Amino acid sequence: MSKLRFHHVYAALVLLTGACALVVPTRAGEVLRRPVQGLFAPVSWPTHTIGRWLTQPRGGQAATDPSNPGRSVEQLIKENRELRLMLANLSGQLERLRERQAERERLGPVREFCTPARVSGTDSGSRQSIQINLGQIAGVEIGQPVLYWGGIVGRVSSVGPAGARVQLITDPHFKRFTARFARFVHNAQGQVELIHLATDPVLVEGGGTGTLLIRNQPARLILEEAKIQVNDWAVLSDTTDWPVVLQGYRVGRVVEIVPRRDVPGHVDLRLEPEGNLMGLSEVMVMNR
Amino acid sequence: MRWTVFFIFAYLMIGLHIGLGGHWSIRGAAPNLGLLAAVFIALHASRPAALLGAWIIGFFQDLVTQQPLGMYAFSYALMAMLAVQVTGAVLRDSIAIQSGMTLIGGLIVTGVVIVRAMFQGLEGSIGTLLLTAAYSTILSVPILWILTRLKRPFAFNPRRI
Numbered sequence: 128m129s130k131l132r133f134h135h136v137y138a139a140l141v142l143l144t145g146a147c148a149l150v151v152p153t154r155a156g157e158v159l160r161r162p163v164q165g166l167f168a169p170v171s172w173p174t175h176t177i178g179r180w181l182t183q184p185r186g187g188q189a190a191t192d193p194s195n196p197g198r199s200v201e202q203l204i205k206e207n208r209e210l211r212l213m214l215a216n217l218s219g220q221l222e223r224l225r226e227r228q229a230e231r232e233r234l235g236p237v238r239e240f241c242t243p244a245r246v247s248g249t250d251s252g253s254r255q256s257i258q259i260n261l262g263q264i265a266g267v268e269i270g271q272p273v274l275y276w277g278g279i280v281g282r283v284s285s286v287g288p289a290g291a292r293v294q295l296i297t298d299p300h301f302k303r304f305t306a307r308f309a310r311f312v313h314n315a316q317g318q319v320e321l322i323h324l325a326t327d328p329v330l331v332e333g334g335g336t337g338t339l340l341i342r343n344q345p346a347r348l349i350l351e352e353a354k355i356q357v358n359d360w361a362v363l364s365d366t367t368d369w370p371v372v373l374q375g376y377r378v379g380r381v382v383e384i385v386p387r388r389d390v391p392g393h394v395d396l397r398l399e400p401e402g403n404l405m406g407l408s409e410v411m412v413m414n415r
Numbered sequence: 416m417r418w419t420v421f422f423i424f425a426y427l428m429i430g431l432h433i434g435l436g437g438h439w440s441i442r443g444a445a446p447n448l449g450l451l452a453a454v455f456i457a458l459h460a461s462r463p464a465a466l467l468g469a470w471i472i473g474f475f476q477d478l479v480t481q482q483p484l485g486m487y488a489f490s491y492a493l494m495a496m497l498a499v500q501v502t503g504a505v506l507r508d509s510i511a512i513q514s515g516m517t518l519i520g521g522l523i524v525t526g527v528v529i530v531r532a533m534f535q536g537l538e539g540s541i542g543t544l545l546l547t548a549a550y551s552t553i554l555s556v557p558i559l560w561i562l563t564r565l566k567r568p569f570a571f572n573p574r575r576i
Binding site: 133137140143144145146147149150153155156159160163166168169170171172174178179247248249250251254256285292294298299300335336405 | 426427429430431432433434435436437438439440442443444445449463466467470473474476477478479480481482483484485486487488489490492493527530531534535538539540543544547
């Protein structure tokens, strides 16, 4: 290829991609992306698994006691594991399979509508999304809700033959949805249950960096009437875009309530899902 | 440059990037291994291969992100146009040059997002992109040092013509 011809071709490529990057809507690129979902899974999935093994406690997701998040259950887990090692004669693989089954069963009655999918990687840019190893062949379609043991992960945003991308609820461009507040309490029998607090539905949006935001809420309603506090939960309350069976599923825990300086008497609430959604090893796609 | 080795390299780096992304991120910003791969190719390959190779790596990265298609391909192509001006093997292996090109590449990505925001609205966080650029620049020191010592399979032309 002569020097002159290469520069023509290269200039055309750069101008074309420049036009796509600057002015073309993002969704126009999905035509090229769908067929290659899962293309990098042979490298990304083992890397993701190793990374998760290195960064999270053994035996499952880094968990906190949802009824008392200020106190970690790691001490209890550690003691339990020591007792297991002393008494049990099970192999490490059997223990992992049991824990995975327990994670799936925490989904409750929705479990029968879902198919488990392995997470093979995350977004290659700064957006909040994950790659999964299920695609069109397994009946995955765009828009299907995706769940995990801690609640709602997001929705399928792009799907190819053998893989798909899930847009997380923490992504700033995830479609806003409504939620209500709930709190874990101990009932008369000493059991932990999730009760819904008497509040109007609020609009939840992705805040990026693994967080959710509820903006511009009247402080009187939130703090004085409903007495919303840190460690309360937001649960899905949106039947317009979400299946009825998912109503009440957890989306995030209140971690901060910040008064707005520009709007006196109003507050913003920042929430975080339980666990790191970008570090999940398995999710459940509601494809049935 | 051996294109077979290049494509294997690009595939591995992008795969590692999306596999590790959620685990070593800080406030949503993870080091951009695709950018580091593009800087490595842009600094060491001959001019046509450097320009095209950086573009290809960016295009691979565009295929596995929710961000606009072409964003990384365009950004890495611009970075490569600057990188091919660096002549001299000593300069190309210099930590300062490698880190500098990484930082420039990250800032170009941020700039593209800002310019796009004028037409299509802001997608993503500028702070996160800047943090990604800084994070990548810091990690460019050990990663590009390792890659520089593994460049033999690529059969780069030492005269860079």
